[in-house]
Amino acid sequence: MLRNDIAITPDLVASHGLKPDEYQRILDLIGREPTITELGIFSAMWNEHCSYKSSKKWLKTLPTTGDKVVIGPGENAGVIDIGDGQVAVFKMESHNHPSYIEPYQGAATGVGGILRDVFTMGARPIAAMNALRFGAPDHPKTRHLVAGVVAGVGGYGNSFGVPTVGGEVNFHPRYNGNCLVNAFALGLADRDKIFLSEAKGVGLPVVYLGAKTGRDGVGGATMASAEFDDQIEEKRPTVQVGDPFTEKRLLEACLELMASGAVIAIQDMGAAGLTCSAVEMGAKGDLGIELDLDKVPVREERMTAYEMMLSESQERMLMVLEPALEGVAKAIFAKWELDFAVVGVTTDDLRFRIKHQGEVVADLPIKDLGDQAPEYDRPWIPPARPVLIAPESVEAPDDLAAALLTVLGSPDAASRRWVWEQYDTLVQGNSATVPGGDAGVVRVDGTTKGIAMSSDVTPRYCEADPFEGGKQAIAEVWRNITAVGATPIAVTDNLNFGNPEKPEIMGQFVHAIKGLGEACRALDFPVVSGNVSLYNETNGKAILPTPTIVGVGLLSDIGQMATIAFKAAGDEILLVGGHGTHLGQSLYLREVLGREEGAPPPVDLAVERRNGDFVRALITARRVSACHDLSDGGLGIALAEMAMAGSLGAKVSLDGITPHVALFAEDQARYLVTVPAGQAEAVAADAQSAGVPVVRLGTVGGDALNLGAAGAISVETLRDTHEGWFPRFMGGEAA
Amino acid sequence: MRSAVVVFPGSNRERDAIRALTSITGEAPAVVWHQDSTLPDVDLIVLPGGFSYGDYLRCGAIAARSPAMQDVARKAAAGVRVLGVCNGFQILTEAGLLPGVLMRNAHLRFICKEVKLKVANPDTDFTRAYGTEQIIRCPVAHHDGNFFADAETLARIEGEGRVAFRYAEGTNPNGSINDIAGVLNDRGNVLGMMPHPENLIEALHGGLDGRGVFESVVKSLAA
Numbered sequence: 025m026l027r028n029d030i031a032i033t034p035d036l037v038a039s040h041g042l043k044p045d046e047y048q049r050i051l052d053l054i055g056r057e058p059t060i061t062e063l064g065i066f067s068a069m070w071n072e073h074c075s076y077k078s079s080k081k082w083l084k085t086l087p088t089t090g091d092k093v094v095i096g097p098g099e100n101a102g103v104i105d106i107g108d109g110q111v112a113v114f115k116m117e118s119h120n121h122p123s124y125i126e127p128y129q130g131a132a133t134g135v136g137g138i139l140r141d142v143f144t145m146g147a148r149p150i151a152a153m154n155a156l157r158f159g160a161p162d163h164p165k166t167r168h169l170v171a172g173v174v175a176g177v178g179g180y181g182n183s184f185g186v187p188t189v190g191g192e193v194n195f196h197p198r199y200n201g202n203c204l205v206n207a208f209a210l211g212l213a214d215r216d217k218i219f220l221s222e223a224k225g226v227g228l229p230v231v232y233l234g235a236k237t238g239r240d241g242v243g244g245a246t247m248a249s250a251e252f253d254d255q256i257e258e259k260r261p262t263v264q265v266g267d268p269f270t271e272k273r274l275l276e277a278c279l280e281l282m283a284s285g286a287v288i289a290i291q292d293m294g295a296a297g298l299t300c301s302a303v304e305m306g307a308k309g310d311l312g313i314e315l316d317l318d319k320v321p322v323r324e325e326r327m328t329a330y331e332m333m334l335s336e337s338q339e340r341m342l343m344v345l346e347p348a349l350e351g352v353a354k355a356i357f358a359k360w361e362l363d364f365a366v367v368g369v370t371t372d373d374l375r376f377r378i379k380h381q382g383e384v385v386a387d388l389p390i391k392d393l394g395d396q397a398p399e400y401d402r403p404w405i406p407p408a409r410p411v412l413i414a415p416e417s418v419e420a421p422d423d424l425a426a427a428l429l430t431v432l433g434s435p436d437a438a439s440r441r442w443v444w445e446q447y448d449t450l451v452q453g454n455s456a457t458v459p460g461g462d463a464g465v466v467r468v469d470g471t472t473k474g475i476a477m478s479s480d481v482t483p484r485y486c487e488a489d490p491f492e493g494g495k496q497a498i499a500e501v502w503r504n505i506t507a508v509g510a511t512p513i514a515v516t517d518n519l520n521f522g523n524p525e526k527p528e529i530m531g532q533f534v535h536a537i538k539g540l541g542e543a544c545r546a547l548d549f550p551v552v553s554g555n556v557s558l559y560n561e562t563n564g565k566a567i568l569p570t571p572t573i574v575g576v577g578l579l580s581d582i583g584q585m586a587t588i589a590f591k592a593a594g595d596e597i598l599l600v601g602g603h604g605t606h607l608g609q610s611l612y613l614r615e616v617l618g619r620e621e622g623a624p625p626p627v628d629l630a631v632e633r634r635n636g637d638f639v640r641a642l643i644t645a646r647r648v649s650a651c652h653d654l655s656d657g658g659l660g661i662a663l664a665e666m667a668m669a670g671s672l673g674a675k676v677s678l679d680g681i682t683p684h685v686a687l688f689a690e691d692q693a694r695y696l697v698t699v700p701a702g703q704a705e706a707v708a709a710d711a712q713s714a715g716v717p718v719v720r721l722g723t724v725g726g727d728a729l730n731l732g733a734a735g736a737i738s739v740e741t742l743r744d745t746h747e748g749w750f751p752r753f754m755g756g757e758a759a
Numbered sequence: 760m761r762s763a764v765v766v767f768p769g770s771n772r773e774r775d776a777i778r779a780l781t782s783i784t785g786e787a788p789a790v791v792w793h794q795d796s797t798l799p800d801v802d803l804i805v806l807p808g809g810f811s812y813g814d815y816l817r818c819g820a821i822a823a824r825s826p827a828m829q830d831v832a833r834k835a836a837a838g839v840r841v842l843g844v845c846n847g848f849q850i851l852t853e854a855g856l857l858p859g860v861l862m863r864n865a866h867l868r869f870i871c872k873e874v875k876l877k878v879a880n881p882d883t884d885f886t887r888a889y890g891t892e893q894i895i896r897c898p899v900a901h902h903d904g905n906f907f908a909d910a911e912t913l914a915r916i917e918g919e920g921r922v923a924f925r926y927a928e929g930t931n932p933n934g935s936i937n938d939i940a941g942v943l944n945d946r947g948n949v950l951g952m953m954p955h956p957e958n959l960i961e962a963l964h965g966g967l968d969g970r971g972v973f974e975s976v977v978k979s980l981a982a
Contacts, residue, residue, distance in 0.1 A: 175868070175869075178869045179869070182810075182869055182871075182900070182902075183769070183771070183809075183810040183813065183814070184771070185771025185772070185809060267813065268810070268813065269768070269769050269810060269812060269813025269814075269815070270813075272768070272769055272771065272810075273768050273769075360768065361768070444871075445870055445871055445872050446868050446869045446870070446871070447869075447871060448869070448871045448900045449871055449900075450871060450898055450900060450955065450958045450964075451771055451772055451775070451808075451900065452772075452774060452775065453772075453774065453775035453778055453779075453957065453958055453964070454963070455964075456963055467963055582963065
């Protein structure tokens with residue numbers, strides 16, 4: 025019998041985020057009252073963040089296989105084949121709750137955690153992105169959060185030395201009490217040198233690597249699995265503190281170690297630190313793990329077993345070592361001045377046994393902690409069907425040009441330059457783009473191939489119709505990758521929702537997953553990794569449903585890449601996909617008419633695929649001089665962005681159509697391309713035979729965006745409007 | 760031309776520097792670990808960008824005291840050319856090999872963007888591939904690039920033509936005094952600059968303007 029100094033009261037159980045039935049399950053499993061350390065371990069493993077207990081049933085419905093998929097969900101990150109014996113390893117993960125409590129460190133450690141997920145698998149990170157969602161600009165906390173989160177993302181990624189090649193920023197009052205910080209990283213590895221967490225072999229040393237263990241982050245994963253209330257400030261000590269310098273050394277040391285052949289299995293210590301990593305390695309390998317906490321490098325005195333097992337101190341790894349190479353491994357870690365300590369051993373008894381000061385403080389069945397955590401089929405109700413808004417019912421603005429400027433300078437459409445100029449977008453010397461285009465593209469070092477990636481979701485669409493919104497997120501990612509000329513391969517998803525115990529929230533989740541799955545299947549765009557963040561609520565108010573998607577694609581020749589900038593006067597502008605009519609949930613409706621309502625644009629996946637394949641073929645054949653997808657804000661915003669990027673105007677004709685509908689409709693599956701003068705005829709003819717509607721819209725040239733009868737706006741005015749909002753907002757002048 | 764790149768824990772643009780040197784000199788540089796107390800005999804030593812030792816103290820302060828830097832100082836005194844980029848510039852000022860200090864950017868934020876540089880002195884080992892007053896494009900990426908020196912030092916640097924590069928009018932990204940972007944030592948064989956010429960050397964980067972810094976060294980060796 026294990027000694028138990030602390031009485032396990034119902035209050036204590038509840039404060040660990042365990043429900044009475046879950047606690048009963050623990051009692052049934054181990055046949056006795058758990059020790060406080062064991063209670064902590066169960067709480068860490070069975071919380072929503074680590075166990076996916078509410079989401080697992082639905083995640084299983086997503087397509088996860090494909091020609092190029094090497095490793096799908098379940099590992100630290102997904103792996104896809106990019107040819108020539110190389111793979112891309114990537115994942116996105118949320119750090120929402122910590123970032124709201126302590127924006128700089130929360131965001132920084134979010135970046136650190138995702139980088140670690142990637143290099144744990146043996147891949148050197150070559151690109152990062154992030155998707156950030158904040159409350160209303162005029163909410164008193166928003167600027168503080170934006171400043172802190174952006175500085176934290178930059179502070180970590182810049183120092184670590186990974187280029188941040190893109191991302192998203194949105195504002196909406198529904199994030200007032202719960203911002204979202206979703207961090208993505210992508211690394212490169214050789215296909216035959218991928219490292220996994222599954223332990224192999226009995227009696228082998230379990231080694232602790234990296235930084236020392238402190239009291240920071242104790243209970244972080246449990247905190248992340250609960251709703252917020254007004255006492256949230258008290259949770260600040262559960263936020264970890266990041267050290268990118270140590271992470272950079274850990275990266276270099278781990279890659280050297282992996283090359284030495286000393287690593288049998290390796291797992292980073294992320295959520296629930298030592299507990300989660302050890303259980304993961306043992307449970308996956310059908311082995312027990314025994315740890316001696318007296319050997320764990322600590323940076324604080326008198327840490328209890330409970331604290332050590334639940335600490336989320338950053339920049340740590342756990343591995344199973346090839347014993348013959350212990351000397352080599354030690355020397356590598358000594359070179360990089362990092363801790364290296366044998367802290368345990370693999371066993372054949374399937375127990376997770378923890379010793380501290382000569383005493384066993386936990387002795388639990390390892391499989392039940394890991395693979396056999398509770399799984400729920402939570403009740404859900406289908407979301408209400410939104411009302412379709414007829415275009416005729418949406419009034420025209422008094423001044424079309426002014427309306428375009430209003431949308432262009434609105435918080436969700438304005439330039440994010442203020443944000444991305446704080447990120448190192450160039451380090452490593454392989455960046456082919458800077459943010460602001462459709463997808464971020466980095467060259468595969470030493471080749472002429474490029475990897476394209478894009479992060480997207482339109483939360484207001486998901487709120488109105490989670491199913492169509494889920495489809496749209498996948499479609500937009502696919503479109504953005506296509507718009508640079510790359511072939512989309514796979515996605516990672518980061519599903520941010522409210523409290524799944526509420527049937528209406530669970531209904532949003534279920535419908536969004538169904539939409540995501542349908543789109544992934546139709547576009548051959550499997551999900552290879554992901555993360556679920558639930559309980560994004562404050563005082564009972566949920567965020568907008570936000571299934572953030574990052575897609576990854578491949579350009580076989582980076583020289584073929586298309587960019588959004590208008591290139592030359594005289595180039596003809598073609599609208600692939602034709603004019604749109606859908607104004608429900610459009611930025612125009614919200615920013616100009618003050619109405620956030622209606623159904624989002626429906627996504628016809630067959631059309632999406634047909635139009636996208638047509639555009640990609642044009643780009644690959646080098647027949648277009650510029651390409652840009654249409655999304656938020658519609659045609660008007662896309663034209664303005666192409667003009668600003670190229671410092672060239674355009675003359676477009678909206679004759680015979682309703683200008684405000686054409687300019688602001690957010691219909692899907694559409695692109696703007698430009699082609700050299702004289703070639704539009706041939707492209708239009710090819711489009712016709714492919715069954716793709718194309719409108720010959722106008723011509724590049726001049727220094728203004730000329731909309732015919734609707735007026736003209738100088739490129740300089742467009743730029744002042746687009747660039748102005750963010751700096752003004754952060755400077756305290758605008759909200 | 761033989762070259763070497765010194766790597767400190769926390770360096771992160773060493774690969775960029777290695778690629779630039781390999782591409783422009785035709786020969787891969789030697790890579791020197793910060794704990795090596797002797798560098799190989801080379802014509803150019805590059806201290807790359809990054810966050811050596813995390814830059815938790817003053818940027819470059821710890822790296823400046825590393826064993827490798829003792830030898831860099833000896834070799835610089837013997838006339839070997841030394842180029843410090845970004846963190847490398849900070850290390851050179853902390854090591855006393857270059858005058859002045861690099862303070863936090865005036866706006867207090869990290870800034871990564873392309874700026875324009877004016878070649879303030881085309882008659883140096885690092886600028887002779889450029890023309891007089893030539894304006895070149897070059898990216899910056901730093902948090903602490905705000906160059907400052909006291910009036911007396913500044914007068915000396917300016918008087919001796921030791922400002923190699925200035926931020927062109929209206930593009931000073933960090934508040935540097937006199938728009939100074941790159942400074943030479945009194946002998947002219949050590950240059951520190953905040954911008955990253957190694958990140959604008961091929962079509963992928965959208966320009967070749969950065970090559971001139973390295974080509975200048977090649978040229979000056981041939982002279």
